[in-house]
Amino acid sequence: MIEIAVKLDIDELIRKALQAEDKRARDILVRRFGLKTPEKYTLASLGDEYGLTRERVRQIEAATLKSVRNRIIEEEEVIAFLKLVENYLEGVANLRRSDLLARDFAMLSGYEDGYHTVFENKLVFLAKALGNPYIVDETQDMYTVWHNDKEVHGKAKDFVDSLINSEKHDFDHVLRQIIKEHELPESTILNYLSISKNFGIGPYGHLGADHWVHINPKTVKDMAYLVLLQNSDPMHFREIAEEVNKMSDKKRAHATVHNELIRDDRFKLFGRGTYSLNE
Secondary structure (H helix, E strand, O other): OOOOOOOOOHHHHHHHHHOOOOHHHHHHHHHHHOOOOOOOOOHHHHHHHHOOOHHHHHHHHHHHHHHHHHHHOOOHHHHHHHHHHHHHHHHOOOEEEHHHHHHHHHHHOOOOOOOOHHHHHHHHHHHHHHOOOEEEOOOOOEOOEEEOOHHHHHHHHHHHHHHHOOOOOOHHHHHHHHHHHHOOOHHHHHHHHOOEOOEEEOOOOOEEEOOOOOOOOOOHHHHHHHHHHHOOOOEEHHHHHHHHHOOOOOOOOHHHHHHHHHHOOOEEEEEOOEEEEOO
16 A cells, blocks of 8 residues: 555645635636535536536636646645655556545545545546646546556556457456566556446456456346356256346246246256256
8 A cells, every 4th residue: 555644635725726716717616626516517507507608618617727737836735745646656557546546545644534526526626737647537438547657548448458358258367368468466457457447246256347248147048157157066947046036136937047048058958957058
């Protein structure tokens, strides 16, 4: 764990950053970045409230961020904040998912309220206002990411793609390949992979991409397949049905599961009402 020796007074930094701005500009930044509530206002919603176009709100936001940067960039507390972030990122291989960074900073700086979304929003605001480090905003597939090296961020995305697109749906196998090829510690690779929203933990604790059957089985037959994959011995269809029903809130009748076992070529009849995988 990275040691942060200096107490981070995030609220005081925010106060100094905004105190010289006019009321409207300050309010726009507070709402756009969610500095008081988890909700972040859109350009359109702020424009409607102030009778401004989206573009005008964007211009006010950009101008105010520049004003904040120019005014506080040389402040001792700001320099200390940037050094903390730099040291932290260097300790986690130059990249970190935003919520994980905020959790660590809240814990290590002794923030009384602990980690929550507003605390993370405040950190992101400061980083964006100061232009350092890089902040990559959340997308449909990726979480918000902090990094100080564009090459590292690109490499992290490549690792994610390697795992998601792997023909062999075996997380440990792909992870070993990446570690061997790039000669990086497992902890670093896992940190890089954490930026993706497309990974999960399956019913039996396996890690992998969300579209893999053993991570996110969506049909009765896929659930049954996973049950038999997990158990080396043949199982009676009633036992299989009981295990299938543990994976979902929707309960299936034993006969429903049995019908799927009969119809799917992945299963073979081993004995009376007993099935195994046809592998």
